[in-house]
Amino acid sequence: MMRISFSIIGLVLATAPSLGQGFVNTFGGSTAETGVGVAPAGPGFVVGTGRFISPGIGHQASLLQVDGTGNFPAWEPVPGLVGRSFMQATVVSADGGAFIAGSVIPTGTSTHDAFVARFSANGSQVWITQPQLNGDEQYYTVHALADGGCIAAGVRAPGQGLGHDALVSRFAADGTLAWSTTIDEFSDIEAHAIAIQGNDVMLTGRQQNFGGTSDAWIARLNLAGDIIWTSSWGGVRTEIGRALKAIGPGAFLLAGSTNSDVPLDVTEGRRKDQVYLVAFDLNGDSLWTRAIGDTLFDRRAFALDIAPNGDLLLVGERSPTIGSSDAFAYRLSPLGTIVWERAWDTGDEERLLSISALPDGFVAAGWSFGPASHQVLLVRRDPNGN
Helix, strand or coil, rough: CHHHHHHHHHHHHHCCCCEEEEEEEEEECCCCEEEEEEECCCCEEEEEEEEEEEEECCCEEEEEECCCCCCCCCCEEEECCCCCCEEEEEEEECCCEEEEEEEEECCCCCEEEEEEEEEECCCCEEEECCHHHHHHHHEEEEEECCCECCCCEEECCCCCCCCCCEHHHHHECCCCCCEEEEEEECEEEEEEEEECCCCEEEEEEEEEECCCCCEEEEEECCCCEEEEEEEEEECCEEEEEEEEEEEECCEEEEEECCCCCCCCCCCCCCCCCCEEEEEECCCCCCEEEEEEECCEEECCCCCCCCCCCCEEEEEEEEECCCCEEEEEEEEECCCCCCCEEECCCCCEEEEEEEEEECCEEEEEEEEEEEEEEEEEEEEEEEECCC
């Protein structure tokens, strides 16, 4: 068993923040750290983190624990992973604990093995599993189930030069692999996000086109792992689905990026990415779509959550030029109308990759690249983005 650095909880309780206290903090050393998922943990937060330790050790999946004010950081590596390990997702479980997911390249090998781990509400590791699957596998996302289990999804490379298939796996509450399904289309596919409603499992990601562009890919399965349908949306250029949420009975919302039907930036001679939103039903039919952006910035959404009042909270990056970016957050109405936009510049480049809605705002995690190297970026804001 292992504690997620919750030895600091006594100190956290003594310094519990006031409601809605905001911060924008970075954490890390001189190498590289990335926050890929964030979840409330008692009065503080736990951040799923990918860390590059050293050339000899390589990458290490770790958990970063901070208090409610974004201070007193403590790191712990995820136990049970031998080799170079990569954190990709963190999500709160039904009992107040957390699931994490990613992959590990075992010592002496060159391919990824996907892993999922479950932690209890008090921070102890309940189990960790690496299912024995053929090929190179990585989980990019994980979704908790009401029965204490979870569903993870990502990619599987069946062999050299054969591209990626979407990989979906269900785990029971004790970590047993219930089933694993590979979705193989005519081209390279990646699964980046999961949403579950009743017996329906929805996925989104990207489907590579032969011309080098991609379409936003979606799929519907049931909880038994049966594939009901797959589909995609795309224009003449590139669309990607990065986040997915259920937004009502039989309705789901995809968030990502598009540069197909957008204005030409005559200064740079290219069409910049815009935030891409598609609401759709259980048949895969579009309910509404929206692109948010202009010719001033590339805007890409990487994560989505639903505020207590039903508003949409999106985070990602906006880039005025190639090689420079700021982290951003949007609050939108349930139909995608902008309420406010906020941006944060802490270095040369920033990106937010995960968001969790809170009763008094939200917390988001990602990375900042600047003079102090590549570090975890953690942002907490109130409902007005302040």
